[in-house]
Amino acid sequence: MQSRILLSVLAATIAFGATAEAQGFTIGNVVVVRVGDGSSALTSAAAPIFLDEYTTTGTFVQSLPLPTGTIGNQRAITVRGNATSEAFLNVSISGAYLTMCGYDAAPGTAAALTQDAAANVTNRVIARVDLNGAIDTSTALTDAYSGGGGNPRSVISDDGNQFWISGTSTVNGGVRYVTSLGDTTSLGLNAGSPTNVRCINAFDGQLYVSSASGANIGINVYGDQLPTTPGQLVTQLPGFPTTGGTQAASAYDFFFADENTLYVADDNAVASTVGGIQKWVRNAGTWTLAYRLQLGGPGANTACRGLTGFVRDGVTTLWGTANTSNTGAAATQLVTVTDTGPGSTVVSLATSPLSTAFRGVRFLAKPTTLQRIPAACGTAGIKVTGNAEIGTVVRTTILTPSAIPFVGYGLAPLGVPLCGCTLVTDFVSSGLLFAGATSALPLPNSPSVVGAQIYIQGVDLDVFSAPGCLGLPLFTLTDGFTFTVQ
Numbered sequence: 001m002q003s004r005i006l007l008s009v010l011a012a013t014i015a016f017g018a019t020a021e022a023q024g025f026t027i028g029n030v031v032v033v034r035v036g037d038g039s040s041a042l043t044s045a046a047a048p049i050f051l052d053e054y055t056t057t058g059t060f061v062q063s064l065p066l067p068t069g070t071i072g073n074q075r076a077i078t079v080r081g082n083a084t085s086e087a088f089l090n091v092s093i094s095g096a097y098l099t100m101c102g103y104d105a106a107p108g109t110a111a112a113l114t115q116d117a118a119a120n121v122t123n124r125v126i127a128r129v130d131l132n133g134a135i136d137t138s139t140a141l142t143d144a145y146s147g148g149g150g151n152p153r154s155v156i157s158d159d160g161n162q163f164w165i166s167g168t169s170t171v172n173g174g175v176r177y178v179t180s181l182g183d184t185t186s187l188g189l190n191a192g193s194p195t196n197v198r199c200i201n202a203f204d205g206q207l208y209v210s211s212a213s214g215a216n217i218g219i220n221v222y223g224d225q226l227p228t229t230p231g232q233l234v235t236q237l238p239g240f241p242t243t244g245g246t247q248a249a250s251a252y253d254f255f256f257a258d259e260n261t262l263y264v265a266d267d268n269a270v271a272s273t274v275g276g277i278q279k280w281v282r283n284a285g286t287w288t289l290a291y292r293l294q295l296g297g298p299g300a301n302t303a304c305r306g307l308t309g310f311v312r313d314g315v316t317t318l319w320g321t322a323n324t325s326n327t328g329a330a331a332t333q334l335v336t337v338t339d340t341g342p343g344s345t346v347v348s349l350a351t352s353p354l355s356t357a358f359r360g361v362r363f364l365a366k367p368t369t370l371q372r373i374p375a376a377c378g379t380a381g382i383k384v385t386g387n388a389e390i391g392t393v394v395r396t397t398i399l400t401p402s403a404i405p406f407v408g409y410g411l412a413p414l415g416v417p418l419c420g421c422t423l424v425t426d427f428v429s430s431g432l433l434f435a436g437a438t439s440a441l442p443l444p445n446s447p448s449v450v451g452a453q454i455y456i457q458g459v460d461l462d463v464f465s466a467p468g469c470l471g472l473p474l475f476t477l478t479d480g481f482t483f484t485v486q
Contacts, residue, residue, distance in 0.1 A: 030334070033100065033360040034050040035048075037356070041355050075125050077101075085198060086102065088305075097157060125139065136181065139181055148170060166200035175189045175207075189228075206221065210253070217248060220236050221237065253320075265277060291342035293318075306359055312389075312392060315339075317338045319334065369387070371481065373482060375479050380400055388454075393441060405460055407439035411452070411454065413425060455481070457478060
């Protein structure tokens with residue numbers, strides 16, 4: 001039954017250790033970073049960090065404190081209390097970990113010993129938190145975002161074991177790569193400017209960053225896919241402003257709903273025409289600002305810094321951290337909006353307690369079930385992204401094809417050698433084969449397909465050459481992927 005349903009749809013649409021207080025996060029909830037414990041006003045001094053969990057309707061669930069002292073190789077992690085550019089949150093591409101960064105400093109430490117200190121004096125720390133609430137702060141960098149206003153801001157990981165971190169420094173800023181959990185050194189990836197980078201995230205296997213510097217205002221493509229070597233170019237998305245600095249756009253966090261729809265949190269507030277949650281759409285390769293959404297409605301001038309979202313059945317729901325004070329150090333709110341158009345209402349779910357501030361925020365979708373199957377026999381590669389949840393989309397891209405690419409889907413494993421290659425699944429006789437280097441597979445929002453297994457493999461077909469093995473056209477195959485619908 002599952003097979004028939006899925007094929008018809010395709011054809012139609014083609015360790016710090018857990019502390020005693022730690023509890024597992026609930027999939028489908030929202031986690032927001034709260035800076036400060038409310039005992040004193042937020043200043044430039046280091047403040048403690050808490051991961052506060054809420055339901056999507058604003059009911060408080062629990063709070064997980066991040067460590068403020070060192071135990072063994074596990075470090076403290078704090079951020080400056082009034083630093084609105086710090087304390088952003090990410091979810092790993094795998095969906096299994098939350099990540100953020102800060103300083104190995106006790107609460108109350110002055111800015112001279114955090115952002116103005118060399119990283120080998122005050123290490124820059126990456127915190128990795130799994131969905132069970134276990135915290136790891138063993139990654140303490142000695143060579144990143146050093147002194148003179150150098151600060152770490154945001155960090156993304158694919159699987160919780162390697163990291164890409166963003167921030168600013170005139171010495172070792174930009175985007176830096178950390179090879180392994182627990183490392184103390186990093187690798188600078190920038191080919192040049194900007195060295196002042198705000199948030200970092202990934203969509204469809206590609207890194208993106210936000211910035212308000214030079215010619216990189218707004219959102220930028222960073223390198224190629226998930227780069228690990230120096231010399232990476234930072235390329236502004238076409239259509240974003242090229243002059244005007246933060247007066248034109250002051251982008252922080254961002255969320256791709258799909259390859260043509262991008263939401264950006266902008267922290268311009270008073271007398272601003274850009275602050276709030278911006279919706280950008282791409283047409284013919286150029287991005288255009290469609291409209292912006294604000295707490296209090298049009299004209300409210302509500303700034304926004306943290307932003308996350310989830311798309312089901314093509315409908316985007318967003319959660320953000322909005323700032324109703326122009327200082328950014330008080331009156332922050334957790335907000336939500338379902339985008340049905342420019343008149344969509346932004347609703348406040350929670351307000352940060354006195355002398356605290358909400359910063360980064362992330363929705364907890366189900367961890368992905370995607371698994372790679374080694375089987376490639378040519379130069380073409382493949383990437384597949386998505387978490388395989390019902391009502392969502394799994395995206396496939398054939399990389400560097402040399403002939404005519406196809407994306408194949410099947411419902412059973414095969415593993416049969418064919419002309420020096422290996423067929424991962426029988427998409428030839430009982431599956432589906434679609435022409436093109438990209439394919440978006442919408443999964444029906446139906447419990448009846450949960451648990452079904454899907455197999456994907458790319459084909460690079462040269463139909464203009466003489467027939468090869470067994471009289472077939474010349475072809476090569478990519479690695480395969482499989483996932484379980486959930």
